[in-house]
Amino acid sequence: MIYGELGASHTRRTVTGMARLLKALRLDGMLLSGLAAVSLFGLFVLFSAAGDNTALWFSQLARIGIGFALMVVLAQVPDHFLRMFAPAAYAAGLVLLAAVAVAGDIGKGAQRWLDLGVIRFQPAEILKLAVPMICAWYLHQRPLPPALRDVVVVLLVIVVPVGLIAEQPDLGTALLVAAAGIIVLVLAGLPWTWVFGGAAVFGAAVPVIWHFLHDYQRQRVLTLLDPESDALGAGYHIIQSQIAIGSGGVFGKGWMNGSQAQLEFLPERSTDFIFAVIGEELGLLGLVALLAGYLFIVGRGVYMSLQCRDAYARLLAGSIALTFFVYACVNAGMVMGLLPVVGVPLPLVSYGGTSFVTLMAGFGILMSLHSSRKLVG
C-alpha cells in the first residue's frame, strides 16, 4: 500500500507537472493526445501501406515532426495577431493562387503546385485556413446572426478562391475550402431558411455544375453510380478499395497482410486510399477506432471553441474542428463508395501533400485561440 500511495502521488505530481508545461506552451493536453494518437496510428498503417518504400515513411515521419512543431509555434501566436493577419493571409493566398494559374507547375495533370525553388507547395493549402479566418474576421465585427448583406459579402469572399481552386482543377480542395467558409457562416447563425435554401439551390444547380465539370470529374460521378460499368478504368479505384475493405472483415487480414494493398491492386494506397488499407488489414475494428479518434478530436475542438472569448475565436476554432471532420468523411465516403472520387486525403493518416502540415497549423491556431481566453477578465 505504501508503494501504491507513493506511486499515486508521484503520478499526480508528474501529471500536474505535465499540465503546467502544456499550459506554459499554450497547448491543450486532450486535443494534443488525440492528434498524437491518430498520427501514430497513421504512421503505423503507412508503414504497411508504403511497403518497401521506407523513404516514404521517413518522409512522412519528418512531416509529422514539422506539423507538430508548427502547431506549437502557432499556438504561441496571440489571437489578436491571428485576427489582424487574417486579411493579409487571405490576400496573399489569392495572389499565390493567381500565380499558380499563370505559372504553376503541372502536377498530375493539374496546376496546383507553386515551385519556389526550395519548396514546392500548393497555395490552396493556405486558403484552407485563410478563408475561415477572413470569414470569421469579417463576421465578428458585425452583429450576429449575420444580415443579408454580410452573408453575401462572406459568400463572395468564399466563392472567389474556391472558383480559382476548382479551376486548377482541384475539386477536393475547393470543396474543403468552401466547407470551411460556409461552416463559419452557419456557426455564426446563418438562418436555417438560408441553409436549406442554399442546399436546395445547390441541388437545382447540379445540372449547371455538371456542365462545367471536367470530363474526368464527370466520369468519377458516373463511376460512383455504377462502378462495374468501367471496371478496369475509372471504376477500378472504387471496386478495388471496396474489395479491400470488405475482405478485411471484422478483425482484418493483419498488419502488412492486406493482399489488396500489398499486391498493388489498391491504387494510391499510401495516399488517398489509405483508409482502405486500414479496413483491409485492421478490419472493422481499425476503421471504428480511427473514426472514434476523429470524433474525439472534433468533439474536443468544438468544446474548446465554446470556451473562446470572442466571436472571431469561436467561429474560427469551430470551423477548424468541423472542417477537419469534413476531410475525414469525404475521404472515407469516397473510399467506401459513398461519394465520388475526389482528391481529399485522409486527415493525419494519408501520406503526402502539405495536408498534414496545414491541418496541424490549424490545430495550432485552435490552441492559440483557446489559450487566449484567460487573458481577458
Add this chain to the structure above:
Amino acid sequence: MRRVRIKDDALEQRIYFQRSLIAVGIVAGIALLLSGRAFWLQVAQYEHYLKLSQGNRARIEPLPPNRGIIFDRAGRVIAENTPAYQLEILRERAGNLEETLSRLARFGLLEASDVGRVRQLVLARRSFEAVPFLLQLDDQEIARYAVHRHELPGVLLETRMARHYPYGTVGAHAIGYVGTISEEDMQRVDRQRYFGTGVIGKTGVERAYEDELLGAGGYREVLVNAEGRPVRLAGGPDQQLRTREPLAGDDMHMTIDIELQRVAEEAFAGRRGGVVAIDPANGDVLVFASLPSFDPNGFARGISRSYYLALTENPDQPLFNRVLRGTYPPGSTVKPMMALAGLEYEVVRPEDQVHCLGSYSLPGSRHRFRDWKREGHGTVDMRRAVMQSCDIYFYRLANTLGIQRIHDAMAHMGFGQPTGIDIAGERGGIMPSPAWKKTAFGTAAQQVWFPGETVIVGIGQGYWTATLLQLAKATALLSTRGRHYRPRLVQALADPKTGAVTDNPPEALEPLVLNQPENWEVIVDAMVAVTTGGTAARAARGAAYSIAGKTGTAQVFSIGQTEKYNEKEVAERLRDHALFVAFAPADDPKLAVAVLVENGGAGSAVAAPIARAIFDAYLVQDAPP
C-alpha cells in the same frame, strides 16, 4: 436612416452554442453512417469481397505431372522423361524486339522465315510473359546461345521435361509416341488433367495407356500483383494460397524385349515388312516390329514440319503400323490350319494321297488353278503337302471342305476379327464367307459366292486377308495345341510413389478343343518337316532347337492363266510378299513368330531367316549354359 444593430455577445454565444451542438450531432450522425457502411462492407458482404480479393491476387500456375516411365520386360528403360532446353523471349527485358529477332536469325537460332511468326507470338502475349519459340535445343544450338548470350537480352534458356525414347526407332510402333495436344485431342480429354501438359500419347501404348501414364496435373496459386506479375513477399499474405500436387503417372512394364526387338529389326536389313513374336504361354508380345520405323523422339520434341512431311511423303510409309493395320493375304502360311480343318471335319486323313501335276480344275470347269511349282509335286500326302507347300492339295481340300466350314474353322483360329491386343487401331482383316460377300458387295451379281473363290482361299489367297498379329496368334495357338491368349503389350503398371503394382494379367481365350487331339501332332509334325526337309530347311539348318514353321508367299497381283511369273520383270513394288510363321522349340514352344517382308518374293528366302534370327537370339541366349 440606416438601422444599426448592436453586437449582443450573449445572443451570439447562445447561437454559437446551439449551432455547434447541432454540428456535433451531424458529425456524430455522419460517423455513424460511415461506420454503418463499413459494417455493411466488412460484415454483411464479407464473403463476397473475400472471394473477390482472393481471385484478384492469385494466379494459377500449372504443375505438370511426371509421365510414367516405360520399361521393357527386362526392366530396360524405353521411354523416359529428360530435361530439355528451350529458348524463350521475355519482351520487357528484350528491349528492342526487332533487333533481338534479327540477331537470333543471324546466330542461327531462328529460321529467317520464322521471324514473322515468332514476332506475332511474342506480341500476342503480355510483355512480362516468357514466350517459348525454340524447343529441345541440340548441343550446337545451346553452344551458339551460350556464345551470344550477352548480345541477346531477354532471351532465356529454360528447361522442361520432355519425353525421350533411348532406343529411338527400335519398337517405335509398339511404344508409340507422344506429341503436341491437338484441338481434336482437347475435345475428348479432361482438360484439367492436362493443365500444364503439352503432350499426349498419340499411338502405341503411349496412347492406349494414356490414362495410366499421364497421372494428373496439379497447380499452384502464385501471388501476383495488379499487373499479373508473380511476386514473393517475405511473411506476406500467402497463407491462404492453394496448391495441388501433381499426381505422377504410373510406370509401365511392357512385354516387349527391346534387345530382341532390335535383333528382329536389324534382321530385316532395310527391307519393309513386319514381325510379331508372341510367348504362346501367356500372349506376351515380345517383338512388335513394323519397318521402316521412325524416330518417336522427333514427335516428342515438337516435330519440325519438314521432318513430318518427310515421314508422310516417304513411299515406304514409316508411320504405317504394318503389324497392327497391315492386312495381307496370308498365303501358304494357312496351310497347316487348313489341314487341321480337313482332319477335324474328317474330309481327309493324313495318309490320303493327292497327285499333283501342277494344276487343278474344278469338275466341269476348264479354269486351271496353278501350283507355284509348274511341274507339280507328284504324289503327296498331308505331311508332304505342307512340307512342300503343295497348292493342288489344298485347292482340293478347300473345295471338299467348302467355304462355310473353312470360314468357321479359321474364325476359331482368330481370323476375320481383331486379336484384341491392348493398343488401339487394330484391323481385323477379312475371313471370307458367302455371308461376308453379301455385306461386302453392292449388287446381287457381285454377292454370289463362286466355287472358284473357295479354291484359292485354300492357299490363303482371294479375299482372305490377315494381319501379322492374327498370324502370330494363330501360330501360337497351334504351338500350344489349342490354348491361346489375348496378345498383350503391357504386363503391369506400377505406382511410382507407393510402388504398388497393378498387373495386367494374361487373358486366356476359350481354348480350341479338337475332337481328335492327336490331329495336333499331325500338323505340328508336318510343320517341323517344313524346317527340316521342306521349304524352310535352309533357313533352319543348324538350329540347336526344332522349329515348326510354314513359309508363305502372298500374291500382290494376279498372273494371267498362261503367263509365267517372272520375278525380275515385275516391278519391285508388285513382287510377292514373303511370309513365314513358326514356333520353337517345336516340342516345348517358347515363342511363336509371324514375319512378313513386303515384296520380298518367296517366304523361304527372306522371311524365314528373320524368324531364325529371333529364335536364336531368344532361345539360345535363354538356354542354360
